[in-house]
Amino acid sequence: MTETPIVIVGGGPVGLNLALDLAWRQVPCMLVNQGKTTADHPQGNTNNARTMEIYRRLGIADRIRDVGLPIDHCGDAIFVTRINAHEIGRIKIPSVRDRLKPGSIDLELGPEPLQRASQMFVERVLKEELDTKATVDMRFGWKMISFEPSDEAVIVEIQNIDTGKIETVSCGYLVGCDGGRSTVRRSLGIEYVGKSGEEVDFMMGQMLSVYFHAPALYDVMKTDAPWQFHSMNPQGRASIVALDGKGHFLTWAKLEPGQDAYSIDPRPYIWRVVGEEIPVNILSSKPWQAGLSLVANEYQRGRVILAGDSVHLFTPTGGFGMNTGVGDAENLGWKLEAWNSGWAGDRLIGTYECERRPVAIRNLAQSYALAQDKSALSVPPAIEDETPEGEALRADLGIRTEKTLAEEYYCMGIQLGARYDGSPLICAEHGDVPVSDPFTYIPTAWPGGRAPHCWLADGTALFDHFGKGFTLLRLGSSIADTSALERVAEEKGVPLSIFSVDNPQIRALYEADLALIRPDQYVAWRGEAVPDNPSALIDCVRGA
Ligand SMILES: Cc1cc2nc3c(=O)[nH]c(=O)nc-3n(C[C@H](O)[C@H](O)[C@H](O)COP(=O)(O)OP(=O)(O)OC[C@H]3O[C@@H](n4cnc5c(N)ncnc54)[C@H](O)[C@@H]3O)c2cc1C
Structure with a gap:
């Protein structure tokens, strides 16, 4: 065996x-x-x-x-009637190059920005x-x-x-x-x-996912190729997502109830978004259930x-x-x-x-609430009319769309703010635990959250210095004696490395002279000095 x-x-x-x-x-x-x-x-x-x-x-x-998606590819999500017709709204999203620029908000919060x-x-x-x-x-x-x-x-x-x-x-x-x-x-x-999952207009119920190659799509676009197009027209709503900036795309569209995804021709679903019958090479097509x-x-x-x-x-x-x-x-x-x-x-x-x-x-x-908001957006039947009324409808839908959907693309709290408060491995502090807000991430070293990120003078990230085991951070000009903790960790076989950084800003960010970081980069404990019973601390964080 x-x-x-x-x-x-x-x-x-x-x-x-x-x-x-x-x-x-x-x-x-x-x-x-x-x-x-x-x-x-x-x-x-x-x-x-x-x-x-x-x-x-x-x-x-x-x-x-x-x-x-290539570093300079536009990151925006654009709402259109059809790709070859009217843009009705746009959520501006930075390209990877913008995210990687020194001083960007992404690099302030973490060492590696999001990547499509x-x-x-x-x-x-x-x-x-x-x-x-x-x-x-x-x-x-x-x-x-x-x-x-x-x-x-x-x-x-x-x-x-x-x-x-x-x-x-x-x-x-x-x-x-x-x-x-x-x-x-x-x-x-x-x-x-x-x-x-409920059967509503879009992003709920039975959906079709189509992977295709269509370089001709670039010729139809009235704008720089964005990351996502979302079409809103009387034939239904659908999305086209750029995968590589080289003609490979993914589309999601709503299937009619009972429709067999494997026996239909997926191209009309793509053409409805595009607005014309461009050459499309279907690479694969599958059903999936949205709204779960x-x-x-x-x-x-x-x-x-x-x-x-x-x-x-x-x-x-x-x-x-x-x-x-x-x-x-x-x-x-x-x-x-x-x-x-x-x-x-x-x-x-x-x-x-x-x-x-x-x-x-x-x-x-959070995901479900966003999907409900998305599917609740109603598309007026006259949205494509080339009249002042049609124009007014597009302007109104654009405002509603941008307002309703912008949050979907900025969930920093979901990305970085997961917390393990209440876990027996976390040494809880007295006071108000930071709120785990889905949209906003406020860096905090309050035990239970991801260790706050910062850049060091040599251009490395603090995270780059965390060990595979636990890391004891000595911050500011701390002269705390940590030998008792190191000794106990060694006795119990718990891998512990020490990293000292004498930087008042980082000390202020962590609000303590010492912080014990778990092997998954979460803060387990912080304090001004090693506690009187270091054995109890090590036992707490190793789940004994
Ligand atoms: C249209 C769509 C868009 C999405 N977009 C995003 C997104 O932007 N970001 C995001 O975070 N998530 C997204 N998701 C969700 C994401 O795709 C899934 O959460 C992810 O695939 C889950 O990964 P997994 O490894 O848990 O499972 P899976 O990807 O399902 O992998 C499971 C694997 O186990 C194998 N397997 C099953 N049974 C056995 C067995 N008995 N023996 C051996 N092997 C077995 C399967 O073959 C498969 O390879 C999206 C999903 C969909 C449908």
């Missing part, structure tokens, strides 16, 4: 991220994915600032940018990177067919898709990153709760853990689904490493659910 500490089922973005995180931490694992390759249809497009920070830590942020890059292209980069890792047993073209958990281990059966060969694997933890139809979740009898807002009622049962879409299903508005799953993977990676290395307390793995489920619920609520 094959033995490995961890088996990950599912090679989508979440499983790939978890495997990469474990590889970075030198923890062996097996990644089982039924497809022989990564996905060949684009879904997620927005890699938010937190996800990009994670890619920076893994050393692949630049490669993700290379497969994304299709999940399909990103998955390829993640897999290529994993293929170089000796500690990861890559099983693409293998399917997990059953598993049997016990107190000591999980026995997993996997089958080779081509040969039918069955292999039995014993692992300490099985992680189901196997998507919305998760076999792992359903085998455990764990259910989703929440909303499952579902979360599993459990994230873990014993030695079986769930992450990504297997525990939360989003409607795509806001682009939160994949990013929330990537956040699950980073929360889990270091806890599994701690377990594998023997320094985890008994409660550590169990904190995954209490930290991540509330984040999913917060993000789901």
